[in-house]
Amino acid sequence: MNNKNKILEMDNVVKIFGGLKANNGVSFEVEKGEIRGLIGPNGSGKTTLINQITGIYDATEGHIRYKGKKINGLQPDVIAAMGIMRTFQVARVFLNMTVLENMLIPAFTQGQSNNEANTRAEELLDFALLSRLKNKPTKSLSGGQFMLLQIVRGFMRKGLELYVMDEPFAGVHQSIKGIIIKSIKMMNQDKNVTFLIVSHEMATISSLCSKVTVLDKGARIAEGSMKEVANIPEVIDAYLGG
Amino acid sequence: MNLFHTKYLVFLILVLFAAFLPMYIGEYWQYVLTIAFFYAILAASWNLLSGYTGLFSLAHHAFGMIGAYTSTLLMAKAGIPFWMSIPAGILLTMLISSLMGIMCLRVSGLYLALITWAFAEVARNYFRLHYTFTGGDRGLESSLLFGTIQPTPYYYLFLGLLIATIILIVLIMRSRIGYYLKAIRDDSIAARSMGVNIVRYKIFAFAVSSGLAGMAGAFYGHSIGLISPIMGDFNEMAMIIIFVVIGGIRTMPGPIIGAIAVRILMELLRAQSEVRILILSLLVIIIMRFFNGGLMELYRQIKQWINKDKNGGTSAYHEIETPKQGES
């Protein structure tokens, strides 16, 4: 059960909102070092699942285990402290703080020294081509830059193990998308960060992820390489049937 | 960089100015300024909670009242000396406001405002209705800290308290906690996901800001010699908000400038007490319409305008970089 290579285990996760079953018994596992895609039509329950992994919601039923430990029901900051970062579908950045201050928050909560946090932030902002804006108020950035900042902010956490991203490529300029993809590949190779990425961009997911999990109407309907799942009738139905 | 130094220099000059001022003004204006400093402490501490942290509380004046009654009652009924009754007043406001913070963890905006308002009304009416104990609407005599009604020592007392308040809030806002408070205001969900323990820091903001109000209230009672439930009147809360808004919410100097300037203005208009509130209201409307950030925004715009002239018309604002093509 507690296989060392499994960093994340979803075990029959059910989430009910009023009368609506947003997640209906979802089970799957993610291995350490993987870049896993999570796809499915609109309203299939992807964001709801992520919100449970990161503690925004508690699961109605089932278990979510991270490195063998149950994490559903824990507070988001506790889960963050365990080495899980996330991004939001609609970027959530601290608009009235500067770009640099945004970067420092996860480093400070982790107890990094000022020096370490600042050096790290400079490096990452350099990488993301945001250095020139570091002392600007975040609200002066573009929508794509919000998303980019949100993503590199998560990399501020030292010892980041699992990064959960909700639609990181949605609505961003091609050049920014390139930076995001590069950062994911780099962090995965150099730091062995595991990724769980929700996206509608099949081509990008196909190139990044060796394995994808498909949700439809709150349930897991398929899993495998992009090529494999694309030929499964249920998956085709889910996408065509709306 | 030198901007920081200029800021501290201006602060130091103002403090020195305030320290020598009583030599040149009469007792009446010393008294007026003492009260203005009292309100400046309330405004600055409310700005910490409701401005920087975004928790819009309408109970701040009530914590001032609770601090005042706690210390005065402890002295009057139990004979406890100042040096214990005043800290007790501060601790009690911190305790009650922490409990309120816990109660309000899941609410924000209008709901938070309503809950805190209701709490303030309960507190005010408690002091009104338990008149055998509290003196009710007639008020309660409070022993004077310096045994005299001569205002000079109280002027220096409140000047010192105000300086201490400013230093404390500056230290908090420049520390990591300041980052967390601002992050909570901007987006509490993102803050939590970035590891901020929002329960701890929301309660911290409530406790520190209300503790400062309680401190101001406790000293206020022992300076004026008489406290009454009027301290808990909603008008008092409205005035605190007006001070902060006119001066500039979410700025350090704004609430203090707002409180002192408006108190002086009100004093100058004392003879025309009917038009006083009219002028004040007009001021709020004008400032809100043209300088959304209050007097500090006006100052920023003037500074920017001067700098623009110096730089030959090029503004340093709105330079947004579009990243170059990434290679991947």
Ligand SMILES: Nc1ncnc2c1ncn2[C@@H]1O[C@H](COP(=O)(O)OP(=O)(O)OP(=O)(O)O)[C@@H](O)[C@H]1O
């Ligand atoms: N807080 C909530 N309260 C009630 N219903 C919700 C809530 N969050 C999500 N839902 C519902 O749950 C279902 C799944 O939503 P979810 O956002 O998880 O889908 P998704 O797969 O992320 O969709 P999209 O691709 O559009 O982002 C939807 O029907 C949605 O309306």
Ligand SMILES: [Mg+2]
């Ligand atoms: Mg979604």
